[in-house]
Amino acid sequence: MTFVAGINEQKIMGNNTCFHCGLDATSSTITFDDKSFCCNGCKTVYEIFSVNDLTCYYDLQQAPGATPKDIEGKYNFLDNAKIVEQLLEFNNDTTQIVTLYIPHIHCSSCIWILENLNKLNPAISTSIVNFGKKNVRVSFNSESLTLKNLVALLSSIGYEPFISLDDYSIGKKHVDRSLIYKLGIAGFAFGNVMFLSFPEYFQVDGFWIEKYKPLFRWLMFFFSLPVVFYSAQDYFISAFKGLRSKILNIDVPIALGVLVLFVRSSAEIIFDAGSGFFDSLTGLIFFLLLGKFFQQKTYTFLSFERDYKSYFPIGITKITTEGTEESVQVYDIEKGDRLLIRNEELIPVDCILIKGTARIDYSFVTGESKTVSKQSGDKLFAGGKQLEGSIEVDVLKSVEQSYLTQLWSNDVFKKDKELSFTNITNSISKRFTIVILLIALIATTFWLLTDSSKALNVFTSVLIIACPCAIALSAPFTFGNILRILGKKKCYLKNASVIEQLAKINTIIFDKTGTITANKETSINYEGSELSLDEETLLKSTLRGSNHPLSRSLYSILNKHDILTLDTYEEFLGKGIEAKYKGHNIKIGSAPFVGHTTETTTLNTAVHISTNNKYKGKFTFYNTYRKGISQLFNTLKKEYDLVILSGDNAGEKDNLTKLLPTKTKLLFNQKPEDKLEYIKYHQNEGANVLMIGDGLNDAGALAQSNVGIAISENVNVFSPACDAILDASKFNQLFNYIKISKSAIKIIKWSFLLSFIYNSIGLYFAVTGQLEPVVAAILMPLSSISIVAFTTIATNILGKKLN
Amino acid sequence: MSVIYILLAISIIVAVSFFIAFIIAVKKGQYDDSYTPSVRMLFEDELVKDNSKKTILTKKD
Numbered sequence: 001m002t003f004v005a006g007i008n009e010q011k012i013m014g015n016n017t018c019f020h021c022g023l024d025a026t027s028s029t030i031t032f033d034d035k036s037f038c039c040n041g042c043k044t045v046y047e048i049f050s051v052n053d054l055t056c057y058y059d060l061q062q063a064p065g066a067t068p069k070d071i072e073g074k075y076n077f078l079d080n081a082k083i084v085e086q087l088l089e090f091n092n093d094t095t096q097i098v099t100l101y102i103p104h105i106h107c108s109s110c111i112w113i114l115e116n117l118n119k120l121n122p123a124i125s126t127s128i129v130n131f132g133k134k135n136v137r138v139s140f141n142s143e144s145l146t147l148k149n150l151v152a153l154l155s156s157i158g159y160e161p162f163i164s165l166d167d168y169s170i171g172k173k174h175v176d177r178s179l180i181y182k183l184g185i186a187g188f189a190f191g192n193v194m195f196l197s198f199p200e201y202f203q204v205d206g207f208w209i210e211k212y213k214p215l216f217r218w219l220m221f222f223f224s225l226p227v228v229f230y231s232a233q234d235y236f237i238s239a240f241k242g243l244r245s246k247i248l249n250i251d252v253p254i255a256l257g258v259l260v261l262f263v264r265s266s267a268e269i270i271f272d273a274g275s276g277f278f279d280s281l282t283g284l285i286f287f288l289l290l291g292k293f294f295q296q297k298t299y300t301f302l303s304f305e306r307d308y309k310s311y312f313p314i315g316i317t318k319i320t321t322e323g324t325e326e327s328v329q330v331y332d333i334e335k336g337d338r339l340l341i342r343n344e345e346l347i348p349v350d351c352i353l354i355k356g357t358a359r360i361d362y363s364f365v366t367g368e369s370k371t372v373s374k375q376s377g378d379k380l381f382a383g384g385k386q387l388e389g390s391i392e393v394d395v396l397k398s399v400e401q402s403y404l405t406q407l408w409s410n411d412v413f414k415k416d417k418e419l420s421f422t423n424i425t426n427s428i429s430k431r432f433t434i435v436i437l438l439i440a441l442i443a444t445t446f447w448l449l450t451d452s453s454k455a456l457n458v459f460t461s462v463l464i465i466a467c468p469c470a471i472a473l474s475a476p477f478t479f480g481n482i483l484r485i486l487g488k489k490k491c492y493l494k495n496a497s498v499i500e501q502l503a504k505i506n507t508i509i510f511d512k513t514g515t516i517t518a519n520k521e522t523s524i525n526y527e528g529s530e531l532s533l534d535e536e537t538l539l540k541s542t543l544r545g546s547n548h549p550l551s552r553s554l555y556s557i558l559n560k561h562d563i564l565t566l567d568t569y570e571e572f573l574g575k576g577i578e579a580k581y582k583g584h585n586i587k588i589g590s591a592p593f594v595g596h597t598t599e600t601t602t603l604n605t606a607v608h609i610s611t612n613n614k615y616k617g618k619f620t621f622y623n624t625y626r627k628g629i630s631q632l633f634n635t636l637k638k639e640y641d642l643v644i645l646s647g648d649n650a651g652e653k654d655n656l657t658k659l660l661p662t663k664t665k666l667l668f669n670q671k672p673e674d675k676l677e678y679i680k681y682h683q684n685e686g687a688n689v690l691m692i693g694d695g696l697n698d699a700g701a702l703a704q705s706n707v708g709i710a711i712s713e714n715v716n717v718f719s720p721a722c723d724a725i726l727d728a729s730k731f732n733q734l735f736n737y738i739k740i741s742k743s744a745i746k747i748i749k750w751s752f753l754l755s756f757i758y759n760s761i762g763l764y765f766a767v768t769g770q771l772e773p774v775v776a777a778i779l780m781p782l783s784s785i786s787i788v789a790f791t792t793i794a795t796n797i798l799g800k801k802l803n
Numbered sequence: 804m805s806v807i808y809i810l811l812a813i814s815i816i817v818a819v820s821f822f823i824a825f826i827i828a829v830k831k832g833q834y835d836d837s838y839t840p841s842v843r844m845l846f847e848d849e850l851v852k853d854n855s856k857k858t859i860l861t862k863k864d
Binding site for chain 1: 807808811815818822825826829830832834835836837838839842843845846
């Protein structure tokens with residue numbers, strides 16, 4: 001992140017961008033303090049900041065702000081004490097603490113202004129930003145400021161918090177820091193034991209070492225206790241679980257090695273037979289935990305576990321039978337309730353539209369960004385966002401039973417993908433463990449027959465030296481590094497096992513809308529009789545007044561014309577627009593609205609035009625496919641089966657068959673459950689499926705597939721539960737990302753070979769009964785460090801190639 | 804020679820106290836956010852400059 005570098009940059013303010021948010025301000029005439037603003041909202045925020053001596057906000061980063069949105073009534077649910085109580089992290093008589101997620105946090109200015117909230121309102125005592133998690137933790141005096149007012153304050157300066165159903169039990173979240181503790185303890189003990197072992201490494205004979213030897217050894221023993229019994233406990237637990245379900249996972253030989261190391265070392269110092277292997281023991285656990293820590297790359301600003309709860313509202317306005325408005329918790333909504341859905345609010349349940357005109361954006365659900373208009377009496381599905389004024393609806397189903405949310409009751413969401421497959425380390429460990437036990441037994445029998453005093457020594461030595469530290473380290477370090485490399489390339493993986501799964505893929509399934517098509521762009525074609533210059537001018541002037549997304553897209557592609565002042569202008573919701581200028585009449589909208597009855601069957605979205613009651617033609621909106629899609633499919637088809645599963649109608653079928661390789665299967669009109677079942681069926685046939693989708697309707701398919709990748713235009717906004725989130729701009733790199741995961745598996749196999757060489761050297765010492773603590777203490781870190789170096793260098797070379 | 808006991812005792816006490824400091828730091832959540840503090844520490848300078856800069860910024864002609 002490079003924004004800090006911008007702090008001392010000379011401020012070059014163009015006259016045509018908004019000083020606050022950086023948007024185009026050419027057409028606006030709003031200026032204040034010699035600075036231009038795109039709208040009054042931005043100006044107001046600037047005024048707030050300048051009155052409170054907070055203009056430093058603009059020094060840290062150029063145009064860092066966001067236009068504040070109108071939130072009138074949106075947070076009324078924060079009047080409900082029960083809801084507020086659930087959101088608060090801490091609450092006593094006067095002080096309340098709340099952590100709010102603010103999606104707009106993106107730069108140092110954001111951190112600065114949010115940590116100076118106390119200058120805006122003295123009731124706020126402290127506010128601390130966590131940039132990675134994009135949240136701010138605010139402590140405030142509840143006597144002079146309510147949570148609702150705090151949210152309103154944040155919204156008024158353009159930092160509107162995002163409160164979803166997911167936050168409903170925020171106070172009870174537990175942070176697991178045990179790995180850091182374990183690693184700290186192991187590192188601490190490792191260093192001290194190493195230091196205490198030094199005198200004996202150099203074998204200084206004589207009075208001095210003889211006198212202090214027991215003290216040093218017992219100190220080492222005590223240092224190793226917390227390491228074995230606390231830091232290493234996960235390995236014992238996992239090994240025990242593995243054995244119980246009859247699986248020889250990698251933790252079995254590790255646990256065995258640790259146990260033998262500890263018992264033999266303790267026995268040695270108790271009977272004064274030697275110095276033990278405490279140095280190797282603590283070092284081994286330290287390195288293993290380090291690998292675990294490294295692999296645990298998490299993207300705190302992303303969430304891979306999101307379901308509908310992450311973006312459903314907590315509270316909604318209910319209209320009681322007496323006609324009064326009341327905020328209720330979403331879970332308390334019952335069938336038959338009358339709800340009020342305000343502008344920009346999400347519909348939380350399936351319902352029937354009663355009053356008002358709905359224009360619903362289902363992009364969360366389907367990935368389709370075009371809005372749908374509904375009339376009263378129409379059924380509305382949960383998950384849509386109302387975009388135009390308020391509506392009143394009657395509830396048909398409760399939250400859990402709604403069409404969309406029902407998908408989450410499918411068993412597939414309860415399954416942990418990571419547990420259901422054997423990873424590469426465990427699959428090798430099975431053979432490895434058996435071989436090691438065989439070697440140990442053969443060597444011990446041999447020594448029992450020749451020199452029985454050495455037999456026990458040899459047996460334990462073999463188990464110690466064979467402890468597969470290097471093997472256990474190769475996968476975490478390779479995968480950890482690949483995770484970071486892909487993260488830089490805007491492909492965010494949930495965890496390391498995704499890489500392994502990705503390498504095994506043989507079938508790739510794509511969703512259509514929002515996945516292989518771009519959300520932001522559409523291409524528009526005109527069919528019909530040519531429009532005269534006057535008509536085109538009139539059309540452009542008419543569209544100018546409309547806020548409908550289709551009008552906006554159409555407006556932006558038409559040539560520049562002088563804007564006329566229309567005589568009359570009327571917008572018919574859900575139908576179209578009618579305008580008059582000097583006796584010329586124009587109608588823009590749906591086919592029946594413009595009087596075009598001979599509707600040709602078209603499945604694409606179209607806007608029809610008629611002037612002076614004469615039908616002229618239509619503008620058809622086609623999806624634009626992402627750049628490089630054809631090329632990507634052609635590279636992929638050589639190695640994978642390709643399928644497109646679309647929830648839409650077959651309107652784009654011809655386009656797709658032209659664009660994609662002939663082998664690609666195309667299926668349309670697929671419901672969310674159909675997609676899930678389709679994948680399940682093919683998995684039973686032996687396919688390893690990679691599902692690429694974007695909307696909530698793909699959530700089931702993403703969960704069912706071996707690897708589910710969510711495509712996202714903006715990774716911070718929303719993506720359904722998945723294994724990886726891929727930035728839409730990197731979509732054409734998909735093949736390279738799959739390739740890199742395959743190479744990662746190769747690297748791991750090579751490092752396994754490398755660690756076998758070390759193990760064989762060690763086994764030579766062990767089997768011949770000459771394993772000295774110093775040999776183990778050299779061999780163990782040497783093998784671990786060289787494996788780490790090898791995998792790091794190899795993966796970095798892979799990363800370089802990716803450019 | 805028994806000075807070695809004193810030295811050992813001191814070294815272990817020092818080591819353990821650093822270790823305890825580490826545990827307390829983790830417990831307080833210092834390791835939870837590894838990014839924001841790196842930005843936050845740069846703000847002190849900005850705040851000092853605030854007064855002098857403000858006059859330029861909010862200058863009215």
